[in-house]
Amino acid sequence: xxxxxxxPRLHIGDLAPNITLARTTGEKVTLSDLLRQGPILLxxxxxxx
Numbered sequence: 001x002x003x004x005x006x007x008p009r010l011h012i013g014d015l016a017p018n019i020t021l022a023r024t025t026g027e028k029v030t031l032s033d034l035l036r037q038g039p040i041l042l043x044x045x046x047x048x049x
Contacts, residue, residue, distance in 0.1 A: 016042060 010016070018032045034040050 016031060018030055020028050020030050021034075022028055031040070
């Protein structure tokens with residue numbers, strides 16, 4: 001993705017994209033894999049630093 005392109009914005013009620021995350025152990029896991037294990041909570045923090 002180029003610097004001028006932006007990913008689509010999420011709005012209230014939108015489904016979260018199935019992103020791949022890294023655990024603290026370095027293991028890769030998808031959001032859908034985590035959801036199969038039970039409810040999840042996503043927290044989005046905005047950082048100005």
